[in-house]
Amino acid sequence: MSGAAAKAGPVVIDAGGFDALIAALAAEGREVLGPVKRDGAIVYDAISGQGDLPKGWVDEQSGGHYRLSREGEAYFGATLGPQGWKRVLHPPQQRLWRTEGTGENTGIIAEPLDTAKRAFIGVRACDLAAIAVQDKVLTEGLYKDPHYAARRENLFIVAVNCTRSAATCFCTSMGTGPKADKGYDIALTELEGGRFLAEAGSAAGEARLAALPSAPATDAQAREAEAGIAQAAAQQRRIDTDGLPELLKERPDHPRWSEVAQRCLNCANCTLVCPTCFCTTTDEVTALDGPETERVNRWGSCFTMDFSHVHGGAVRKGAKSRYRQWMTHKLGTWVDQFGEMGCVGCGRCISWCPVGIDITEEAAALRGSGG
Amino acid sequence: MLAPDLHTDPMVPVLARVTRRIHELSDIVTFEMEVDGWQGFAPGQFNMLSVFGVGEVPISISGPLSDRSKIIHTIRDVGPVSHALCALRKGAVLGLRGPYGAPWPVEAARGRDVVVVAGGLGLAPVRPILYELIENRDRYGKVTLLYGARSPREILFAEELGQWRSRLDLGVEVSVDRGDEHWHGHVGVVTGLLRAADFDPANTTAFVCGPEIMMRFAANGLVEAGMAATDIHLSMERNMQCGIGLCGHCQLGPVFVCKDGPVFDWAFLKPLMAVKEL
Numbered sequence: 001m002s003g004a005a006a007k008a009g010p011v012v013i014d015a016g017g018f019d020a021l022i023a024a025l026a027a028e029g030r031e032v033l034g035p036v037k038r039d040g041a042i043v044y045d046a047i048s049g050q051g052d053l054p055k056g057w058v059d060e061q062s063g064g065h066y067r068l069s070r071e072g073e074a075y076f077g078a079t080l081g082p083q084g085w086k087r088v089l090h091p092p093q094q095r096l097w098r099t100e101g102t103g104e105n106t107g108i109i110a111e112p113l114d115t116a117k118r119a120f121i122g123v124r125a126c127d128l129a130a131i132a133v134q135d136k137v138l139t140e141g142l143y144k145d146p147h148y149a150a151r152r153e154n155l156f157i158v159a160v161n162c163t164r165s166a167a168t169c170f171c172t173s174m175g176t177g178p179k180a181d182k183g184y185d186i187a188l189t190e191l192e193g194g195r196f197l198a199e200a201g202s203a204a205g206e207a208r209l210a211a212l213p214s215a216p217a218t219d220a221q222a223r224e225a226e227a228g229i230a231q232a233a234a235q236q237r238r239i240d241t242d243g244l245p246e247l248l249k250e251r252p253d254h255p256r257w258s259e260v261a262q263r264c265l266n267c268a269n270c271t272l273v274c275p276t277c278f279c280t281t282t283d284e285v286t287a288l289d290g291p292e293t294e295r296v297n298r299w300g301s302c303f304t305m306d307f308s309h310v311h312g313g314a315v316r317k318g319a320k321s322r323y324r325q326w327m328t329h330k331l332g333t334w335v336d337q338f339g340e341m342g343c344v345g346c347g348r349c350i351s352w353c354p355v356g357i358d359i360t361e362e363a364a365a366l367r368g369s370g371g
Numbered sequence: 372m373l374a375p376d377l378h379t380d381p382m383v384p385v386l387a388r389v390t391r392r393i394h395e396l397s398d399i400v401t402f403e404m405e406v407d408g409w410q411g412f413a414p415g416q417f418n419m420l421s422v423f424g425v426g427e428v429p430i431s432i433s434g435p436l437s438d439r440s441k442i443i444h445t446i447r448d449v450g451p452v453s454h455a456l457c458a459l460r461k462g463a464v465l466g467l468r469g470p471y472g473a474p475w476p477v478e479a480a481r482g483r484d485v486v487v488v489a490g491g492l493g494l495a496p497v498r499p500i501l502y503e504l505i506e507n508r509d510r511y512g513k514v515t516l517l518y519g520a521r522s523p524r525e526i527l528f529a530e531e532l533g534q535w536r537s538r539l540d541l542g543v544e545v546s547v548d549r550g551d552e553h554w555h556g557h558v559g560v561v562t563g564l565l566r567a568a569d570f571d572p573a574n575t576t577a578f579v580c581g582p583e584i585m586m587r588f589a590a591n592g593l594v595e596a597g598m599a600a601t602d603i604h605l606s607m608e609r610n611m612q613c614g615i616g617l618c619g620h621c622q623l624g625p626v627f628v629c630k631d632g633p634v635f636d637w638a639f640l641k642p643l644m645a646v647k648e649l
Contacts, residue, residue: 279619
């Protein structure tokens with residue numbers, strides 16, 4: 001991602017153009033990742049062309065429910081799977097350093113940065129917003145996560161505007177989608193008949209698009225794309241964020257927290273699928289056959305007991321205080337810390353909660369008096 | 372402060388070497404250590420200390436103030452990492468990252484009375500404040516240190532406390548929860564010492580460090596004595612994995628204790644500390 005905004009108008013590419021784009025990105029030495037269907041879900045993995053995409057599959061999502069089924073002929077009909085791009089940029093495990101030698105001869109070897117060039121294909125607007133949120137947390141403070149920053153630096157992003165939403169989506173309420181408005185190199189909107197309306201969002205994207213076989217988009221095609229995006233927006237649930245940060249912070253003893261704690265299993269699924277959750281726990285890994293040791297960061301979760309452990313025990317001992325911490329952070333204190341909410345409206349936490357706790361429903365309930 | 376740089380990894384420690392080990396109390400050890408290129412610290416800041424093969428914990432810096440040839444840490448043996456730290460001997464090598472955190476606003480107290488209230492091991496993070504006050508004694512008004520320990524045998528830095536007590540320009544009072552047959556001093560919680568302390572509440576800065584419940588009582592006692600909540604500073608303890616605002620563990624409502632604190636004023640903390648399990 002670099003350079004000025006695109007000047008050229010939208011163009012239309014077909015499946016052959018899509019394949020040419022993937023091939024060109026791969027020819028730059030990029031690892032090209034996109035949506036594939038595996039184990040009954042959409043996950044992001046290596047793709048070499050449109051043949052790898054989950055064409056003709058759509059998702060059905062609701063609280064604690066995710067299923068894929070056959071419907072239509074769209075390449076990007078299925079929306080979000082459980083894993084966001086966080087899994088690549090801020091992986092579940094990250095070695096930080098290792099030692100060589102002991103005592104006076106101890107050497108600390110920093111883990112090399114991952115400078116591999118990658119292209120993400122099919123990044124939805126909510127996930128683009130999530131990447132921007134993690135950029136702010138991990139690279140824009142006084143101290144930076146150099147591993148995240150290195151992966152981020154060499155990234156080419158092809159966004160896909162949603163023309164269909166899952167029932168769990170609420171990006172419209174969060175102001176993050178369903179149309180990508182920034183943070184991409186190229187944005188695609190899928191049209192009928194396996195074609196894509198393509199717009200550049202960076203100089204690199206513009207150059208890449210210009211080299212593809214394409215035709216200027218007609219007014220009818222532009223209208224079709226906008227209608228698809230409007231349809232996706234209309235299919236969503238809503239959350240009222242007006243005054244929500246203050247409300248959450250002012251109601252730490254609202255009875256709803258105790259009610260949700262009765263259902264919450266403290267399993268941490270929501271924090272794992274959340275594309276903005278950034279917390280890590282640091283582990284010491286020692287070799288069985290020698291004195292060497294290594295320090296590894298893994299995803300942490302505020303739903304675990306040891307997350308808040310200090311001398312004397314955990315600060316947040318119960319499910320009530322842990323769920324309250326997670327949700328108040330997402331929709332409230334994140335604003336104090338980073339100037340924006342930590343929720344992008346992707347709805348993953350709703351689908352992948354084993355008991356179907358719905359953050360939009362909880363936020364609405366906390367507005368009431370409870371009981 | 373360490374310079375933030377994309378291409379240096381703030382999670383990678385430098386090597387420190389133990390140059391002196393002082394067995395303070397049954398479960399508390401003070402270490403002097405040296406680190407190449409140490410640039411000093413401000414009172415209230417902490418380092419992340421690593422024992423290779425065991426792990427890393429945040430430990431406040433207990434001195435010295437102006438001598439950059441050494442770093443002093445006073446550590447209680449409470450968990451696996453602090454246990455391994457306390458077992459280190461002279462010459463041992465450990466990992467160190469820091470200094471981190473927002474310091475006590477000591478210099479902002481110049482021209483004012485200063486009250487320092489410490490409980491137990493909480494004396495270690497405030498000791499650099501005392502060094503600053505003593506080093507620049509004429510720049511501050513009346514200085515009072517109120518220290519509470521569980522028993523006479525658990526009084527930290529007893530020799531230094533004795534030296535401070537003998538100074539005419541410091542008011543030092545020590546209280547213990549339970550006395551013994553040799554103890555002739557105060558008995559009771561440290562906040563009980565506040566009533567007799569001599570300071571002008573309208574022109575005083577207070578620094579409080581100790582267990583959370585003790586800090587709450589001390590802060591409330593100082594407010595009752597007439598102090599403004601914004602003049603009372605507390606040092607908070609929370610789980611820290613990184614010390615630099617990236618791991619998320621130390622959150623206390625809207626702040627990261629590691630980078631926004633650990634020192635906060637009572638006006639900010641009071642409503643947060645009133646919430647159970649925040």
